[in-house]
Amino acid sequence: MQFSSDLLESAVNEFARLPGIGKKTALRLVLHLLKTDASMVQGFGETLIRMRQEIKFCQRCFNVADADICSICANSLRKQELICVVETIREVIAIESTQQYNGTYHVLGGIISPLDGVGPDQLNIEALVTRVQKEHTQELIFALNPTIQGDTTIYYIQKRLHGSGARFTTIARGIAFGGELEYADEMTLARSITNRLPVESYMAGR
Amino acid sequence: MQFSSDLLESAVNEFARLPGIGKKTALRLVLHLLKTDASMVQGFGETLIRMRQEIKFCQRCFNVADADICSICANSLRKQELICVVETIREVIAIESTQQYNGTYHVLGGIISPLDGVGPDQLNIEALVTRVQKEHTQELIFALNPTIQGDTTIYYIQKRLHGSGARFTTIARGIAFGGELEYADEMTLARSITNRLPVESYMAGR
Numbered sequence: 001m002q003f004s005s006d007l008l009e010s011a012v013n014e015f016a017r018l019p020g021i022g023k024k025t026a027l028r029l030v031l032h033l034l035k036t037d038a039s040m041v042q043g044f045g046e047t048l049i050r051m052r053q054e055i056k057f058c059q060r061c062f063n064v065a066d067a068d069i070c071s072i073c074a075n076s077l078r079k080q081e082l083i084c085v086v087e088t089i090r091e092v093i094a095i096e097s098t099q100q101y102n103g104t105y106h107v108l109g110g111i112i113s114p115l116d117g118v119g120p121d122q123l124n125i126e127a128l129v130t131r132v133q134k135e136h137t138q139e140l141i142f143a144l145n146p147t148i149q150g151d152t153t154i155y156y157i158q159k160r161l162h163g164s165g166a167r168f169t170t171i172a173r174g175i176a177f178g179g180e181l182e183y184a185d186e187m188t189l190a191r192s193i194t195n196r197l198p199v200e201s202y203m204a205g206r
Numbered sequence: 207m208q209f210s211s212d213l214l215e216s217a218v219n220e221f222a223r224l225p226g227i228g229k230k231t232a233l234r235l236v237l238h239l240l241k242t243d244a245s246m247v248q249g250f251g252e253t254l255i256r257m258r259q260e261i262k263f264c265q266r267c268f269n270v271a272d273a274d275i276c277s278i279c280a281n282s283l284r285k286q287e288l289i290c291v292v293e294t295i296r297e298v299i300a301i302e303s304t305q306q307y308n309g310t311y312h313v314l315g316g317i318i319s320p321l322d323g324v325g326p327d328q329l330n331i332e333a334l335v336t337r338v339q340k341e342h343t344q345e346l347i348f349a350l351n352p353t354i355q356g357d358t359t360i361y362y363i364q365k366r367l368h369g370s371g372a373r374f375t376t377i378a379r380g381i382a383f384g385g386e387l388e389y390a391d392e393m394t395l396a397r398s399i400t401n402r403l404p405v406e407s408y409m410a411g412r
Contacts, residue, residue, distance in 0.1 A: 002302035004277045005270040011257040014250045018235050029224050031295065033258060034270070041258035044220045045251035051217040052239060052247035064211040064240070071210045089237065096208035 001027070008034075060131065062107040062124045063092050072096075072104055079103045081138040085128070085157065087111050087150075091143055103141070106131070111144060111153040120156060129160050142170040207233070214240075266337065268313040268330045269298050278302075278310055285309045287344040291334070291363065293317050293356075297349055309347070312337065317350060317359040326362060335366050348376040 001023055003009040008030060015026035033041050057063070058070035061083075065071070072078060072092075082103030086092055092105050108123045120126075132140065140161070144150035158168050174192040175184050184192075207229055209215040214236060221232035239247050263269070264276035267289075271277070278284060278298075288309030292298055298311050314329045326332075338346070346367070350356035364374050380398040381390050390398075 001299055002305070003270075003299060004264075004302070005261060005272050007257045007261045007272055008270050010253050014253045017250075019238050020231070020234070025226070027296065027299065028226070030257070032225050033254060034261065036258075038258050042255050044223075045253075045255040047216050047220045047251075048239060049248050049251040051213045051236070052242075052244050055211060055213045055240065058210075064209075064214050066211050066213055090233070093207055093209060093233065096210070099208070 061105045062109060062127070063105055064089050077102075081135065082141070083128075083132070083137050083139070084141045084143050086143050087145065095143065103139075108153070111147075111149045112156055113149045113152075123153075125157060125160070128157065132161055132164050132166055137164070137166045139167040139169060142168070144170075146173060267311045268315060268333070269311055270295050283308075287341065288347070289334075289338070289343050289345070290347045290349050292349050293351065301349065309345075314359070317353075317355045318362055319355045319358075329359075331363060331366070334363065338367055338370050338372055343370075343372045345373040345375060348374070350376075352379060 001012070003012070011030045011033070012023065012026045015021055015029050016023050018026075021029075033044070054066075056065045056068060058065040058073055059068050060073045061070060063070045063072060067074075073080075079102055083106050084095065084101060084103055085106050085108060086095070087108055087110060089107060092107060095101050095105075106124065106128050108125065108128070110118050110123050112118060112120060112123065131137070140157070142150075142154045142157075144153055154168075154170065161168075172195070173188065174195065175181060175188065181189070207218070209218070217236045217239070218229065218232045221227055221235050222229050227235075239250070260272075262271045262274060264271040264279055265274050266279045267276060269276045269278060273280075279286075285308055289312050290301065290307060290309055291312050291314065292301070293314055293316060295313060298313060301307050301311075312330065312334050314331065314334070316324050316329050318324060318326060318329070337343070346363070348356075348360045348363075350359055360374075360376065367374075378401070379394065380401065381387060381394065387395070
């Protein structure tokens with residue numbers, strides 16, 4: 001692309017560095033900002049800079065936070081002895097949006113994947129082990145993606161916490177609400193029969 | 207979406223205001239910035255703010271510029287008596303990227319569209335009329351989209367410039383290079399036969 005303005009060109013290049021944003025989309029976004037009020041654009045830029053400089057990670061669960069301890073860990077109304085183990089902040093946001101979970105989290109920062117060079121040491125697993133032992137956690141709910149890497153991570157953590165007295169569970173796998181039975185993959189369908197639920201508990205969740 | 211950090215939430219909201227960016231994409235972009243070096247994010251924010259505050263529009267052709275006159279108008283090697291009339295800056299960038307055009311531009315800032323409440327007064331048409339008469343422009347090349355609005359705009363400008371001595375042309379319409387004949391729409395195909403070219407001139411352009 002040829003630009004007649006260096007200012008325009010650098011703004012497009014900055015946007016195009018973001019994942020999933022190509023040069024054409026970047027140009028569209030910049031031309032939109034050009035038509036937007038200057039004070040709004042200033043607010044946009046300053047918000048990003050401030051977010052990056054001031055945001056913290058919770059020292060207990062590694063979730064994003066505005067203080068040393070995140071608002072979920074600091075909330076005494078939540079069950080502190082219940083930990084949901086997730087890969088990234090993204091899953092915390094997804095689960096929080098359901099407004100159904102009342103425990104705490106632990107963000108691993110990834111999953112064990114030897115092929116990608118990610119071992120237990122690169123993740124927040126040691127901190128989880130220490131936390132569970134120190135806080136006498138009652139239950140760990142694994143909410144990891146159902147891949148070999150996810151299963152390996154569950155297996156490793158479970159082994160490290162052997163004898164800690166904590167109970168280990170994973171989120172339920174099965175046919176999604178609204179999902180058509182005939183289009184479900186065989187593995188999911190087979191497991192959903194093996195792990196079938198009493199009708200009362202199914203109805204109670206509706 | 208539920209966020210455990212206000213800083214994160216405002217950054218996501220700022221991104222989600224951009225056209226074509228939903229909340230999920232905004233979150234993905236913000237989480238990417240969180241992993242990026244703080245000085246890079248600062249550069250990103252400052253570039254946007256500076257672009258919006260310092261960018262100018264060329265007083266002659268209304269293209270974006272870093273000075274009062276854009277680099278195309280200021281370039282004495284380009285044919286100043288040739289004006290390509292376009293709707294937005296986007297088309298200037300597209301045509302410049304071909305590196306085939308050696309004249310100047312005039313950015314209308316839109317096209318005449320009574321249904322959307324856009325009349326000639328909302329566009330940079332008066333400035334174009336003045337410019338053509340003052341500069342004794344030899345040719346106006348209309349590079350507008352082939353819609354009723356585009357045709358209306360061409361018709362209006364041509365009428366306003368009647369007797370100015372300028373020649374009026376439009377960019378060629380036809381089957382795109384690499385386009386399959388059988389998938390072309392009838393109108394384009396019919397016009398491409400009516401406006402057929404001598405083989406020599408076709409070959410010369412390859």
